Amino acid sequence: MDATEAATGCIIEIRHLWTQFGEQVVHRDLNLCVHRGEVMSLVGGSGSGKSTLLREMLGLEHPSRGEVRVFGVSLRDGDPAELHGIRNRWGMLFQEGALFSALSVFENVALPLRELKTLDEELIHDLVMLKLDMVGIERGHAAKMPSSLSGGMVKRIALARALSLEPELLFLDEPTAGLDPDRSESFCSLIADLRRELGLTVVMVTHDLDTIVSISDRVAVLADQKIAALGTVAEVAAVPHPFIENFFQGERGKRALEGLKSPAAVSASGQQER
Amino acid sequence: MTSSAAPNPLFPSLRVERNPDGQSVVKVSGAWNLRSIQPVARTLRQQLTGHAPGAQWDLSAVSRLDHAGAMMLWHAWGKQRTGHLQLRSEHEIFFAHLEAGPTLADKYGKRVERRRSLWVPGRAVVTLGEHIMQVLILLGKVSLAFMEAVRHPSRMPWREISANVYRTGAQALGITALVGFLIGVVLSYLSAQQLKAYGAGIFIVNLLGISVVRELGPVLAAILVAGRSGSAMTAQLGVMRVTEEIDAMSVMGIPYTLRLVLPRIIALAISLPLIVLWTNAIALVGGMVAARYELDISLTYFITELPDAVPVANLWLGLGKGMAFGTLIALLACHFGLRIEPNTESLGVGTTNSVVAAITIVIIVDAVFAILFSSVGVP
DSSP, rough: OHHHHHHEEEEEEEEEEEEETTTTEEEEEEEEEHHHHTTEEEEEEEEHHHHHHHHHHHHHSSSSSEEEEEETTETTTHHHHHHHHHHTTTTEEOOOOOOOOOOOOHHHHHEEEHTSOOOOOHHHHHHHHHHHHHHHHHGTTTSGGGGGOOOOHHHHHHHHHHHTTTOSSSEEEEEESSHHHHHHHHHHHHHHHHHHHHHEEEEEEEHHHHHHHOSSSEEEHHHHHHHEEEEOHHHTTSSOHHHHHHHSSSSHHHHHHHHHHHHHHHHHHHOOOO | OOSSSSSTTTTTTEEEEOOOTEEEEEEEEEEEEEHHGGGGGHHHHHHHOOOOOOOOEEEEEEEEEHHHHHHHHHTTTTTSSOOSOOOOOOGGHHHHHHHHOOOOOGGOOOOOOOOOOOOOOHHHHHHHHHHHHHHHHHHHHHHHHHHHHHHSSSGGGHHHHHHHHHTTTGGGGHHHHHHHHHHHEEEEEEHHHHHHHOOOOGHHHHHHHHHIIIIHHHHHHHHHHHHIIIOOOEEEEEHHHTTTTHHHHHHOOEEEEIIIIIIHHHHHHHHHHHHHHHHHHHHHHHHHHHHHHTOOOHHHHHHHHHHSOOOOOHHHHHHHHHHHHHHHHHHHHHHHHHHHOOOHHHHHHHHHHHHHHHHHHHHHHHHHHHHTTTTTTOO
């Protein structure tokens, strides 16, 4: 663990972050800390800047002011070699998968491993097959091209690719959007399993209440250009704020939170599925 | 962290010891995660091979493990769990995964081998036939859409046509002017060298006039427009196909031939003759300037002499060619655009093919024109 990370205890640390597009202020003096080993959900209305914040955590965009540190390295003025190093320590699942359309499923997952240039082909082959197996893709699909697969399969393969470098930190953008309920449930338990086995830290942007309730340790609500509430699902749901009331106290919200009333049952069943 | 023997607790290492019974024990220690093993993967692989099958493995000093590390050890054991294995309970799960994976047993074949048959030329002919067929079908659909639009002028996509005329015509004026002017200068300068030798300097007007107006202007403009607008059309339609915009349009009951293909063809059939006219004019200006300096032929003489030297039929022929080229370029660009499959490679190949096919067809059709109209416009 890096010295700065150890000092603050945050795997991702956002300090006094401002994001502005012209006149429009998206984030105003936003602070957030993601602890090692937790699953953090980012929720917020459309246009509240969730995806922008995620992109800023990945260094794809830079904030107008303020600082983002991941693994204790500042994404803006960190040492280029260090920045390169942390890119091998995180994985990102894009909303549409972002698989390389010119490469087969196998090649897609193998690409980050091949880029290391030190592993032999046999090890890469078996690792790729193991990852595909973990996300529930049958080997018959390995030679297919992404364009011939369904959206749910693309998402699972993209997850396998995000996991291929054995990351410590995993970013998920709407991981269960577009999956049927059964698939999204198994996706959640897959994430929960992986997290238990590998000690993953997960940051996800999602709208799906069931996903939030079933796997997240903490929820950060983005509203009014800042983090309006931060805490466990039950804590956040109790915060009096118009967006939160809408989000958690609607019909669907109530149904999802219903499960929280008997927390023991939920966590037990959530952990033991599969 | 627990291993006191290893100098750096994070460094993946292994060494062989003898236990009290005299058996060799391979002691594995350090962090065996991908991040730690990948810089030293080659050395580790060498160290891992060559251990007796019956050797005992002690993994209890391994501080970190992940699938990659477990897989590396797994390979060293001949892809099975070695008999004498000591490991931490929390690491058990990684080997459980490997044991449970029967899918690892058989080798994933290379990508389905494309059969290299001897009939490559035959396949090329078949592909060409397919293309011709599809272009004809597209032409038929567009003609039907055109008839429809003529019968109901309100359905004619005027706005798209005008937008495309602007994009393919007005915005191409700069580049065609530059190329036309330079070609005019070069042609005039080189011809002047030869004509001077025979004292036939004044024939530069006939030479330049006929070659530019009848041949060079239309072909030059068409090639530039094929590269510039043809590729853009292919890419546009291709991306629209990838993002299912064309399907969305069809579902709404808007025929894409009417809304996407027809305006592009009509627009290029209008704008290319105009571009040809423009290129002709600029190329002749270039020629005139070069003739002025090289042969001392005054600009006024050149301009007054031009109508006598070049029968006006040549101009009409050139403009007619421009119209035919424009139609063909747009038709081919749309054809290739609509064939693009949803992946990046196909987009690249499609755009390349579109431009190559358009330029080739322009030159073929130009040859056909030359033969058909060989007696037209020659004084």
